[in-house]
Amino acid sequence: MAYVKQIKVETYTEFLAMAKSKDFMISKTIVETILDNLKTRKKNIPVFEVEVDDEGNTYTLSMARDEFQDILEKNLVHFENEEAYEGCQKIIEAINYLKTKNGKVN
Numbered sequence: 001m002a003y004v005k006q007i008k009v010e011t012y013t014e015f016l017a018m019a020k021s022k023d024f025m026i027s028k029t030i031v032e033t034i035l036d037n038l039k040t041r042k043k044n045i046p047v048f049e050v051e052v053d054d055e056g057n058t059y060t061l062s063m064a065r066d067e068f069q070d071i072l073e074k075n076l077v078h079f080e081n082e083e084a085y086e087g088c089q090k091i092i093e094a095i096n097y098l099k100t101k102n103g104k105v106n
Helices: 012-020 024-036 065-081 085-101
Strands: 005-009 044-052 057-064
Touching: 005 012, 012 044, 024 044, 024 057, 024 065, 024 085, 057 065, 065 085
Parallel strands: 005 044
Antiparallel strands: 044 057
């Protein structure tokens, strides 16, 4: 399996709280994973391995290739809020690439 970001939490609820709070680390990792896999032929790309201490389980969270554009558009807001403008530019370029690739150019 390709390298994925590993997150260790005490409970799965702790990870869900991180996701709900829109933790920028999560958004950044998601975007970087998409950017690294823009030209992949794989249908699903692993993003995180979440190790939950109290369960003794590890979960692998993945995203589907056909959801890349939507995910990038949603995460663009987080990059704007963090004033990570270089990242914003990369996201916009990737969105435009995906629109062109999918024949959705206006």
